[in-house]
Amino acid sequence: MRIYPDDQVPNFREDFTALEDELRNLTLRVAGILGLALGLSDSEYFVKNLTHIQKKEVIGTTTLRALYYPSLNDELAKYESAARCAAHTDYGLFTLLLMDVDAVGLEVKLVINF
Numbered sequence: 001m002r003i004y005p006d007d008q009v010p011n012f013r014e015d016f017t018a019l020e021d022e023l024r025n026l027t028l029r030v031a032g033i034l035g036l037a038l039g040l041s042d043s044e045y046f047v048k049n050l051t052h053i054q055k056k057e058v059i060g061t062t063t064l065r066a067l068y069y070p071s072l073n074d075e076l077a078k079y080e081s082a083a084r085c086a087a088h089t090d091y092g093l094f095t096l097l098l099m100d101v102d103a104v105g106l107e108v109k110l111v112i113n114f
Contacts, residue, residue, distance in 0.1 A: 005098050023096060024053055031093065044100070046093060062092075 004013035031046035042048070053062050069085075087109070 014064070016064075023064060024062065026096065027053060030096070034094070050093070 004016065006012050028050060031050055032044060035043040035045050035047070047102055067085075
């Protein structure tokens, strides 16, 4: 069940749902470009296999999270326990990450042998 704070943020549900729709469309476009970039004989392979995200009524096929992590001061930043999100692996074909231009702190670990 989704809970929207429309009573605290006017039009939140409407705006967030519109963003979700736009990101769903972007996902399909990126999937098509990925097929082309990989030189697949069927460049629409990924798009065809992402049909579940094209159906809005299917719940749980994509994840959209609106997270905010306020900056840490220098004293708190030196403690590993101050991490906001522990090391993890995203799931799915790819991840779209929207950040503020001046945001810092995202770390990506390159895995050579997986």
